[in-house]
Structures are given as C-alpha cells and as structure tokens.
C-alpha cells in the first residue's frame with residue numbers, strides 16, 4: 001500500500017459489521033432501551049472487526065503483525081482500510097499462548113484518541129505496555145509509577161517526586177547536554193574526515209546516558225574514577241554501559257517489537273525468534289545481573305535525590321530508588337535513544353535552503369543572547385517546530401492503552417461506537433498523528449508545521465506525551481511529566497548541530513553516514529544533504545528501521 005492510498009483513506013460511515021459472538025459481552029441499556037445516536041447525532045454502532053476464533057485468531061494476527069505487516073503502523077492501517085473505520089476491534093500483540101487476552105478496540109483518529117486521556121473514562125492500571133505486563137522482577141518487585149492509575153494512592157507522591165527531580169535539576173540541563181554532545185560531534189567530524197565508520201545510534205546512546213546521569217546525579221557513569229560506574233567489574237567490562245542498560249530496557253519492549261531480520265533469513269530465524277521474544281514473558285531473573293549493576297550505580301549516587309523522596313513525599317527509600325532508575329533510564333533515556341537519531345534522519349531529509357535558514361536562526365539567537373543558553377533557545381521557534389514535527393512523525397512511544405471504566409460511546413468523525421466496561425482500548429499514535437482531518441499532507445516532514453498562529457494551534461493535536469502538548473501533566477492525569485524537558489532538549493539538540501562552526505549544512509560524509517546508520521537511502525550522488533531521502537514507503541517500513 002502506497003502513501004497515496006494512505007492519504008485517501010476513508011472516514012465515511014461504514015456498514016454494520018458481523019461479529020463473532022465471543023467478541024461481545026452483554027451491554028447495559030437504559031430503561032428506555034439503547035440510544036441509536038450519540039450526543040452529537042452520530043449513528044451508534046458496534047465497532048467493526050473481529051478477533052477471530054479463540055487462540056487461532058490472535059495467533060494468526062500476531063504472526064501477521066511481526067512477520068508480514070512489519071508491526072505498526074502497517075498492521076493498523078491494513079485493518080483500518082479493511083473495516084473502513086478508524087475505530088475497530090482487533091487483536092494486539094503479544095498474544096497466545098502465554099500472554100494475556102490481546103483483544104482490543106483500536107482508536108486511530110484524533111477525535112476518538114482523546115478518550116485515552118480522559119481519566120473519567122479509562123483506567124490506566126497496569127496498561128503501560130498494553131495487554132501484557134512486564135514481570136515485577138524488572139523493577140525490584142515494585143509497580144513503578146507508569147503502571148499506576150491516578151486513583152492509586154502511590155501515584156501522586158511518585159509522580160510529584162519525578163516532577164521535583166526534573167524541576168530541581170533544570171539548571172544542569174543546558175551545560176550537561178552541551179558537554180556530552182560537543183566531544184561526540186568533534187569525534188564524528190574527525191572520524192569522517194578519515195573515512196571512519198560512525199554509528200550514530202550507539203554513539204548518541206552513550207552520550208545521552210552520560211548526559212542523563214550527570215544532570216540528575218552529578219556523576220559520569222563511564223568515568224572509571226566514579227564508584228560503581230557502569231564500566232566497572234567483569235560485567236561492565238564485557239558489556240559496556242550501553243549494552244548494560246539495553247539488556248534491561250529491551251526485554252521489556254521486545255514482546256511488541258518487530259525483530260529486524262534480513263529477508264532471506266526470515267524462514268530460518270522466525271520460529272526461533274518467535275520462541276525467544278514473543279512467546280513466553282521474560283522472567284525477572286534474566287535481567288537480574290544487569291539490573292543489579294544499574295541499581296548499584298544509582299544506589300551510590302542518588303542518595304540526595306532519595307532524601308527528597310523520603311522527607312518531602314513520604315516514600316519508602318527502596319521504592320523511590322526503583323522508580324528513579326525507571327524514570328531516568330526507561331522513561332527518559334530510552335525515549336531519547338530513539339528520538340535523537342530520528343531528529344538527525346528527518347533533518348537530513350530537508351533541503352539545503354531550509355538547513356541554512358535553521359542555521360541562521362540558531363546562530364543569530366546565540367549571538368544576540370551571548371551564548372547557547374535558555375534565552376537564546378527561547379528565540380528558536382523554527383528549531384522547536386522542527387523538533388515537534390519529529391515527535392509527530394516518529395513518536396518514540398507508539399501505543400497508548402486504557403481500560404474502559406464503564407460502558408462508553410466513543411465518537412470518531414463519522415460514527416459513534418459502543419464499548420463495554422472492561423474492554424481494553426488501544427491507540428496507535430503514528431496513525432493518529434497522521435490524521436488528515438487535522439494535518440495537511442500528514443505523511444510529509446514539514447519542519448515549519450508548528451510555527452505561527454495556525455501552527456501553534458496544532459500543538460493541541462500533538463499527543464506523543466500521552467496528552468496534548470498544550471496541556472499540563474498533573475497528578476490527576478497520566479500525562480508524561482517529561483513533556484517539556486523532552487521538547488526542550490530536542491530543540492537544543494538541533495541547535496547544537498546547527499551552531500557548529502563548520503556545519504552550515506551537514507557535510508556529505510556526515511549525511512552519508514547518517515543515512516547509512518539510520519537505513520535511509522541515498523538516491524542522488526550530489527554533495528548536499530538534500531540528496532538524502534528516507535526510503536520509499538518509509539511510513540510503512542519505519543517501524544523496522546527504528547527498532
């Protein structure tokens with residue numbers, strides 16, 4: 001399916017669809033009988049779609065998700081087109097035999113998607129990763145804050161603690177990000193002059209890990225002089241800091257990930273990979289050595305932070321420690337690990353003229369305010385818009401879930417759907433972020449999209465942080481408390497690239513390597529970065545690229 005087909009996807013009302021009886025549980029009705037139209041006059045119907053026969057349906061769907069349709073968004077889009085609806089029933093992943101019930105009602109347009117942020121309508125208990133839950137052994141036996149519903153007692157103090165950490169360390173953000181990126185960019189440029197191979201994703205991974213730890217704990221996790229650092233001991237030496245954290249992060253998301261395998265090896269490797277990654281939930285003990293290593297580092301260096309958790313928020317020290325590790329490594333670092341390479345890839349696809357304009361904005365602001373700091377960064381609307389546009393097209397977290405607290409009527413643009421209490425709602429964010437009702441030419445990277453009065457209004461529809469960019473994360477909602485932090489550092493990352501003395505545009509080898517390491521394709525051989533374009537059909541294959 002091509003981009004043009006996607007653009008033409010229909011939101012016209014659909015005919016009533018046949019259901020498997022196993023898909024439907026009894027629905028409560030008012031004494032006047034069930035309503036036939038919603039409050040805004042739309043016809044009420046059951047969501048189209050079928051989950052198939054028990055076990056067989058979910059199993060076949062799961063195979064299709066991982067091995068035929070390349071995961072999100074292709075899997076969602078093919079079903080959206082089949083049912084001619086942006087709300088429908090389907091099986092999510094993982095599924096049988098050893099993962100829980102994968103039946104969900106999917107929401108793919110901007111209107112229905114908002115249901116997922118309405119705490120009166122959905123419960124967010126244990127749905128952070130969707131239909132399955134990560135073994136508690138990954139987090140020291142604690143249910144960390146993203147798994148808690150706001151109605152749970154611990155949610156408020158744990159979220160307040162996270163917000164406090166972000167606020168209290170904000171002055172360190174600019175210098176620490178600068179100090180982490182400058183030597184890295186220097187080394188890339190030096191290496192590229194000598195035709196050395198660079199790996200953008202892993203190099204940035206280490207740099208941002210150092211940035212996170214230095215900002216929030218004041219210590220460098222790879223400095224051999226630092227106690228319990230992530231390169232120390234046999235494990236640290238063998239794995240290195242990046243693999244240590246990845247070996248803890250990845251098994252938590254592997255159940256929903258498409259494992260990239262060359263086409264010709266698929267028949268050979270698929271059964272083995274299925275068995276290893278998508279069949280049996282990972283038990284906690286598999287990550288114990290690496291988690292203990294991470295924990296030991298945090299335990300030594302987060303005492304000041306933990307004092308705040310205990311004295312100000314009345315939290316148990318050990319629980320606060322596991323939450324702190326999760327906030328810094330899983331919530332935050334893992335998101336940046338995906339986001340920063342996406343920013344480079346998207347920027348490298350823009351024209352030289354645009355990159356010059358960006359560079360001029362960055363340099364002028366730095367000159368006017370005497371350095372790359374908060375005031376200068378405030379004066380970079382183009383860099384900010386370019387960053388928002390990456391968050392729109394490549395949201396690092398691609399799914400959101402919530403369980404219906406009661407029987408609901410959920411409206412899309414052209415129909416209203418009955419959803420039963422207890423059903424799991426699943427949002428596919430890449431598709432909702434490409435809603436043609438809201439975004440013009442939604443499949444194109446338009447770095448100026450969020451600029452100006454009209455552009456700023458679109459921030460209401462930027463939902464990557466589990467809520468509109470214009471709304472505030474609070475203890476009563478599940479909005480990501482790191483929303484402003486991430487928006488800010490993404491803009492600063494762009495500013496750091498374009499503030500570099502020699503980089504009015506990326507040099508050719510820089511771009512070529514960016515292209516190679518992010519799987520983009522060089523379609524011309526001219527010397528400018530505008531020759532780098534994402535692969536054809538990128539929207540559909542992106543999930544493979546980014547994994």
Ligand code: HEM
Nearest residue numbers: 145146327331332335336396397400465466477478480482
């Ligand atoms: C690119 C980076 C990030 C992305 C894509 C991201 C995305 C999200 C999303 C989608 C959720 C909601 C999950 C759900 O309930 O369905 C969430 C929640 C959360 N995020 Fe972020 N986040 C990022 C960075 C951060 C940072 C920097 C922090 C803090 C240091 C953070 C802390 C949290 C916490 C504590 C929650 C749970 C909120 C609650 O329970 O109310 N995140 N994030």
